[in-house]
Amino acid sequence: MILEAPPGVLTEGGKEVDVLIDRCAGLDVHQKTVAVCVRSPGAAKNRREEVRTFRTFLGELARMREWLIAEEVTHVAMEATGVYWKPVWYALEGGFELLLVNARHVKAVPGRKTDVKDSSWLAQLLECGLLRASFVPPPAIRELRDLTRYRKRLIQARTSETQRVAKVLEDANIKLGSVASETLGVSGRLMLDALIAGERDGEALAALAKGRLRDKHDDLAEALVGRFAEHHQLLLGAILSHVDHLGAAIARMDERISVVSAPFDEQLARLATIPGIGPRSAQVVLAEIGADMTQFASAAHLASWAGMCPGNNESAGKKSSGKTRKGDAWLRGMLAECAWSAARTKDTYLSAQFWRLARRIGREKAAIAVGHTILVIAYHVLLNEADYRDLGGDYFARRTDTHFLQQRLVRQLEQLGNRVTLEPIPAA
Numbered sequence: 001m002i003l004e005a006p007p008g009v010l011t012e013g014g015k016e017v018d019v020l021i022d023r024c025a026g027l028d029v030h031q032k033t034v035a036v037c038v039r040s041p042g043a044a045k046n047r048r049e050e051v052r053t054f055r056t057f058l059g060e061l062a063r064m065r066e067w068l069i070a071e072e073v074t075h076v077a078m079e080a081t082g083v084y085w086k087p088v089w090y091a092l093e094g095g096f097e098l099l100l101v102n103a104r105h106v107k108a109v110p111g112r113k114t115d116v117k118d119s120s121w122l123a124q125l126l127e128c129g130l131l132r133a134s135f136v137p138p139p140a141i142r143e144l145r146d147l148t149r150y151r152k153r154l155i156q157a158r159t160s161e162t163q164r165v166a167k168v169l170e171d172a173n174i175k176l177g178s179v180a181s182e183t184l185g186v187s188g189r190l191m192l193d194a195l196i197a198g199e200r201d202g203e204a205l206a207a208l209a210k211g212r213l214r215d216k217h218d219d220l221a222e223a224l225v226g227r228f229a230e231h232h233q234l235l236l237g238a239i240l241s242h243v244d245h246l247g248a249a250i251a252r253m254d255e256r257i258s259v260v261s262a263p264f265d266e267q268l269a270r271l272a273t274i275p276g277i278g279p280r281s282a283q284v285v286l287a288e289i290g291a292d293m294t295q296f297a298s299a300a301h302l303a304s305w306a307g308m309c310p311g312n313n314e315s316a317g318k319k320s321s322g323k324t325r326k327g328d329a330w331l332r333g334m335l336a337e338c339a340w341s342a343a344r345t346k347d348t349y350l351s352a353q354f355w356r357l358a359r360r361i362g363r364e365k366a367a368i369a370v371g372h373t374i375l376v377i378a379y380h381v382l383l384n385e386a387d388y389r390d391l392g393g394d395y396f397a398r399r400t401d402t403h404f405l406q407q408r409l410v411r412q413l414e415q416l417g418n419r420v421t422l423e424p425i426p427a428a
Contacts, residue, residue, distance in 0.1 A: 019047070020129040025068055026122025027078035029085050032056055036064060037119035038071050039127055047127075051119060056084070061091035069095065077126040079103045079118070080134060089136070099126065099133040106131070135305060137290045144260050145287040149330055151253040152284075158246040161239050165192075168235050173226030179219045184243065187213045191220075195228055196237045257283055267291045270381045273388040274374060275350050276342025281334055285378055288331040293383040299376040306331050308372040335371030342370060347393035350374065356396055 028035040035053050042048030050071075054064040068076065076092055077099040078085050085100065092098055106125065125131050137145065162184055166177055176191060177183045184192075190208040199205055206220035213220070261268060261283055271282040289302065296302040303309040307327020342350035343358075343366075350370055357366035381388055392398075397405070410420045 019127050021075050021127045023071065023073050024075040024077070024123055024126045025071075025073045026119045026124070026126055027076060027088060028118035028122070029078050029081050029088050030056075031084050034061075034064070034088055035117060035119040036068070037117065037123040038068065038073060039120075039123045040071060040073075049120060049123070051117065056087060058087075058091070061088060065091055065095065068092070075099065075126055077101055077122045077131050079106060079122070093139075098136075099131055100136050101131050102134055135290075135295055138292075140260070140263065141287060141290045144257065144264075144283070147253055147257045147260060148284050148287045151250060151257065152330065154246055154250045154253060158243060158250065161243045161246065164239050165236065165243075168232055168239065169226075172228040172232040174228060175223035175226070176220075179216050179223045180213055186210050189240075191224060192236060192240060195224075196233055196240070198233075200225075200228065261286070264291055266385075267382055270385070270387055271378055274338075274342075274377050274381065275345045275348045275388075275390065276338040276340075276370075276374060277378075278341070281338050281341075284334045285331065285338075285375075288328055288334075289375075289378070289382075291382060293379055296379070299379040302379050303372055303375055306335075306375060308332060308335060308368065308375050331375075332371070335374055336367050338374050339367040339370035342374065343367075349391040349393065349395050352393045352396055 023038070023040045025036055025038045028037075033053055033055055035051060037049060037051045040048050052064075052067065054060045073096060075097045078088060078101070080100050080102060089098060089100065101122070106122065122131070136142075165183060169176055169183070174195070176188060180188050182188055187208060187210045190210070191205050194205055194208060202221040202223075202225040205224040206217050209217065209220055264286055267286055268279070268282045271277050271285055272279060277285065289296075289306070293302070296305065300309065305327060308331075339350070339354065342348065343354040345351045350373060353373060354363075354366050354370045357369050361369075377388055380386075406422065410422070413420050
């Protein structure tokens, strides 16, 4: 379908919006079809608009690409619709300036008409420069991201199965978890396998203990005597078999991730210099934000994209909730884990920041704040290609006026019923 439209279709403040991109296309992507609207210069300074529909099979997408090339399209925009946009993006990648846009942002632009197709509306917004592109990582990072996310799901599934083991044992009145710190440790696994094999004698089961757990032989002998029935045996065997399967799958993911992330070993090593970030968490951070920090205008822009900065909701001088907005859930979760890990480090800036904030706003919010700091550090580490240099655990104390700090500490000690006399230490 080919239409002729006047040059100023969109208006802003009563004025027509100038066309910035002569030849562009908007794509309305669905699971089975994709509607493509191409807008290009027409007769008498009008805009020419043509809409075609293609199926999402690979051959059809190839024909769509050939048509866009024949129309001399330079820019293509599409909405992020679940996972359906990915095959279309891959088919067009490398030949056009691609923009993946947030559907919420598109709907927020005024002027949309109910009878305008989504593809046509996207094309109009694109030609006027009113679309903001979302971050889409390069192919190597996308592969790494898929692997790290699936590994996370596997770990979560294994954790769920481990919890089911504890439930089955409690139902059978087997109190192994009350004596051993790890139910599925080396000793625990030997005992569980023996239970599945038919052993019910507590002394015989306790004799399978290894290492320091042998010192708890008597407690184990009592804890391993219960009402372990046939259905418990069946359930426990199935669960442990699934745990083993998940463990093998996680090992395969780890192996493949090591291969895919090998070209980024330098960046991973730099990220690992940040307190709280280990080898696995460094892989996740790199997979989510990529290695090229020029994709983001600044560290603040990256933090906003990830949803790791406070919300800004103020009107008429009144501030509403400062809750962080939704962002990359995979990255947010890992940064929170890294923040808790950094809080346990000794004499580091991040640890000092965490406990300083925790006293004032609570540990949960402090973890988010420290996660934000870790993300900002990661941005500069990758952008400047330099290792992290810690400011030290006494950074905040050094920034504080020592006179007022002394007064505050003395006042706290006096409130506890002490008489304080300060005597300076002579200089060495």
